[in-house]
Amino acid sequence: MNIKVVSRILEANDRLAEDNRKIFRDSNVYVINLMSAPGAGKTTLLERTVSGLSGKKKIGVIEGDIATDSDAQRIAALGVPVVQINTGGACHLDANMIREALSGLPLKDMELLFIENVGNLVCPAEFDIGENEKVMILSVTEGDDKPLKYPLMFERASALVINKIDLLPFVDASVQKIREDSLRLNPGMRIFEASAKTGSGLQPWFEWLNQKGK
Amino acid sequence: MNIKVVSRILEANDRLAEDNRKIFRDSNVYVINLMSAPGAGKTTLLERTVSGLSGKKKIGVIEGDIATDSDAQRIAALGVPVVQINTGGACHLDANMIREALSGLPLKDMELLFIENVGNLVCPAEFDIGENEKVMILSVTEGDDKPLKYPLMFERASALVINKIDLLPFVDASVQKIREDSLRLNPGMRIFEASAKTGSGLQPWFEWLNQKGK
Numbered sequence: 001m002n003i004k005v006v007s008r009i010l011e012a013n014d015r016l017a018e019d020n021r022k023i024f025r026d027s028n029v030y031v032i033n034l035m036s037a038p039g040a041g042k043t044t045l046l047e048r049t050v051s052g053l054s055g056k057k058k059i060g061v062i063e064g065d066i067a068t069d070s071d072a073q074r075i076a077a078l079g080v081p082v083v084q085i086n087t088g089g090a091c092h093l094d095a096n097m098i099r100e101a102l103s104g105l106p107l108k109d110m111e112l113l114f115i116e117n118v119g120n121l122v123c124p125a126e127f128d129i130g131e132n133e134k135v136m137i138l139s140v141t142e143g144d145d146k147p148l149k150y151p152l153m154f155e156r157a158s159a160l161v162i163n164k165i166d167l168l169p170f171v172d173a174s175v176q177k178i179r180e181d182s183l184r185l186n187p188g189m190r191i192f193e194a195s196a197k198t199g200s201g202l203q204p205w206f207e208w209l210n211q212k213g214k
Numbered sequence: 215m216n217i218k219v220v221s222r223i224l225e226a227n228d229r230l231a232e233d234n235r236k237i238f239r240d241s242n243v244y245v246i247n248l249m250s251a252p253g254a255g256k257t258t259l260l261e262r263t264v265s266g267l268s269g270k271k272k273i274g275v276i277e278g279d280i281a282t283d284s285d286a287q288r289i290a291a292l293g294v295p296v297v298q299i300n301t302g303g304a305c306h307l308d309a310n311m312i313r314e315a316l317s318g319l320p321l322k323d324m325e326l327l328f329i330e331n332v333g334n335l336v337c338p339a340e341f342d343i344g345e346n347e348k349v350m351i352l353s354v355t356e357g358d359d360k361p362l363k364y365p366l367m368f369e370r371a372s373a374l375v376i377n378k379i380d381l382l383p384f385v386d387a388s389v390q391k392i393r394e395d396s397l398r399l400n401p402g403m404r405i406f407e408a409s410a411k412t413g414s415g416l417q418p419w420f421e422w423l424n425q426k427g428k
Contacts (some may be wrong), residue, residue, distance in 0.1 A: 037252040038335045038364060066336065068362050089366065090334035091305060117364070121252045122280065122305035122334055141254025141355035141381070148282050149333070150252065152303065158339025167355070170381055172411075197386075 013127055014213055016095035020102070020130025025108040030213030031115060033093075033131035035153060037146075038119030040139040043071045045196040046114055050078045052206040053112070053136075062101050062109040064093040064118050071116065074214055076077045092123035095130055116137040121146065125153035132212070133157075139164040147181035154182050159190040161205060167194040227341055234316070234344025236344050241321040243274075245329060245428030247307075247345035251360075251410035252333030253358060254353040255377045257285045259410040260328055264292045266420040267326070274324040278307040278332050285330065295319055306337035309344055325427055335360065339367035346426070347371075353378045358387040361395035368398050373404040375419060380409040 006075070017035040017088050024031050043063075050059055061082040072084035083104040085097050098115065116129060118125040125134070136157040138146055141164055147154045154160070160182055163177055175193060182189055190208065194201035238245050250256050257277075264273055271413055275296040277285040286298035297318040299311050314328065319327070329345060331338040341350070353361055355378055361368045368374070374396055376389055387408060396421040406417035406420065 001270055001421075035331070038360055039251065065363050067365055068359070070359055070363070084234055089336075091334070118333060118336070119251070120305070122332070123337065139253070139355065141353065145282070145284055146252055149279050149284070155285055164355070166267070167381065167384055167391070 010126070013095050016099060017062070017128035018119060018129040020095055020098055023102065023107070024113070024132070025132060027110070027211065029110050031113045031131040032209075032212075033115050033134045035042070035117045035138070035157065036119060036122045036137035037121040037139070037142055039201050040142065041196045042116050042119070042137055042138045043074055045093060045161060045163065045194075046075060046116060047078060048196050048199060048202055049114070049206070049209065050075070050080050052202060056210050057097050057112045058110050060107075060113045062098065062105070062115045064097070064114065064116055066090070066118060087118060088103070089138070089150060091118055091120050092127050093129055094115050094127050094189060098129045112209065116192055121150040121153055125156050129131050135159045135161070137161045137163050138178060140173040140175065140178075141167055141171050142173075144175075144177040144181075147178060147185055151185050154185045154189070157186070157189065159192065159208070161192045161194055163194055163196055165193050165196050165201060220296045221307065224340070227309050227389045230313060231342035231344040234312055235311055237316065237321070238327070238346070241324070242427065243321050243327050245327045245345040246423075246426075247329050247331060247338075247343055247348045248351070249331045249338045249348060249371065250351035251331060251335040251353070251356055254333070254351045254356065255317060255400050255410045256333070256351055257288055259351060259375060259377065259408075260289060260330060261292060262410050262413060263328070263420065263423065264289070265295050266416060267423060270394055270424055272324050274319050274321075274327045276312065276329045277320070278311070278330055280304070282331060295324070301332060305332055305334050306341050307331050307343055308341050312343045323389055326423065332367050335364040339370050346374070349373045349375070351377050352392065354382055354387045354389065354392075355385050356387075358389075358391040358395075361392060361399055365399050368399045368403070371400070371403065373406065373422070375406045375408055377408055377410055378413060379407050382411050
C-alpha cells in the first residue's frame with residue numbers, strides 16, 4: 001500500500017522532471033544537481049566555481065535548504081542570478097519545486113545552472129529534478145566508509161568531488177579507499193580531489209565543467 | 215492527499231513507538247536515539263561511551279544504516295550486545311524496525327540502549343522510535359550554520375554533542391554561534407563540546423549519561 005503511494009509520487013515527479021528537462025534544453029541551459037551531506041562544502045565549491053568559470057560560462061544557481069536564505073545570499077554577493085528554495089522540512093528538492101523556482105531565473109541568459117540540493121546523503125539521489133547530471137561532494141572529514149554506507153548517491157552521480165583535502169593530515173580517511181569503493185559502485189564516475197576552501201585541486205573541475213553543454 | 219498519507223504513516227509509527235516505549239519501561243532500559251549527519255562521529259562516540267561507562271552501566275546498541283554492518287562490527291568488538299538494522303534505502307529508522315531488532319537484544323541484562331540512527335540531519339528527527347531522549351551530534355567540520363538550516367533536529371534533541379573540537383583550529387566554525395543558535399531553537403538543550411577521536415571533553419557526557427534511568 002505504502003509502496004504504491006511512493007511509486008505514484010515518484011511517477012508524478014518524473015513527469016515534471018521531464019518537463020523541466022525540456023525547458024532547460026529549449027533554453028540551452030546545462031543543469032548540474034549538486035548533492036552532499038550537510039556541511040560538505042557545496043556552497044563554498046559553488047562560490048569558487050562562479051569565480052573559476054567567470055568569463056567562460058554564464059552561470060545561475062538554485063539553492064535548496066529546509067530553512068534560511070543564507071546560501072543564496074552568499075551566491076548573490078558574487079553577482080550571479082540565484083533563487084532560494086526553502087523546502088520547509090522536506091529532505092530533498094523535487095521537480096515541482098524546481099519548476100516554480102525557474103520563473104525567478106533569466107534562463108535565456110544562462111549556460112550552466114547549478115542546483116544545490118538539501119544537505120542529505122540519502123533522499124536527494126532518489127528524485128530526478130530534470131538535471132543533465134548529478135554531481136556529489138564528499139568531505140574527507142566524513143570518513144572513507146561513506147560510499148558503501150550510502151551507495152545510491154554514489155551510483156547515480158556522474159562525478160564526485162572529494163573535498164576538504166586540506167584537512168587530510170588531521171583525519172582518518174583514505175582517499176584511496178573512497179576512490180576504490182566509489183568506482184566499484186560506479187565505474188564511470190569522474191573523481192576530483194580538491195579543497196574548495198583553499199582552492200587547491202579545482203582546475204580539473206573547472207575544465208570539466210567548461211566542456212558541459214558544448 | 216499526500217499529506218493524509220504521510221499523517222497516517224506517522225500515526226501508525228507513533229502507536230508502534232508507544233509499544234516500544236512500554237517494552238523498554240518494563241525492562242528498565244533507558245533509550246537514547248543518537249542522530250547526526252553522515253560522518254559526524256556517532257559510532258566513534260559510542261565506542262568511547264562504552265569504555266567510559268564500563269562497570270557503571272550495562273549497555274546495548276542498535277546500529278542503523280542503509281547498508282553494511284561495519285558499525286555493528288566496531289561495537290561488537292567491544293563485547294557489547296549489538297544488532298544492525300539495514301534500512302535498504304530508507305533515510306531513517308522507524309518504530310517497526312526497532313521492534314523487530316529487539317528480539318536480538320538481551321533487554322533484561324541492559325540498562326542503557328543506544329540506537330544509532332541513519333546518518334541524516336533531517337528525516338530521523340521526524341520519527342519517534344520509542345526512545346526516552348533524542349541526542350544529536352554536530353561536527354564542527356560541518357560549519358556553524360547548521361542549527362538554523364536544519365532546525366527540527368535541534369528542536370527535538372535534548373542534548374547536543376559538538377564533536378571534533380580537535381579540528382577547530384583548521385575550520386571556520388564558531389562554537390559560540392552553534393551554541394547560541396541551538397539554544398535559541400531549544401533553550402533547555404544540554405550542550406557538550408568534545409572530540410570523540412581524542413577523548414577530550416567526554417567526562418561531562420559520561421556523567422550526564424550515568425544519571426539516566428535512575
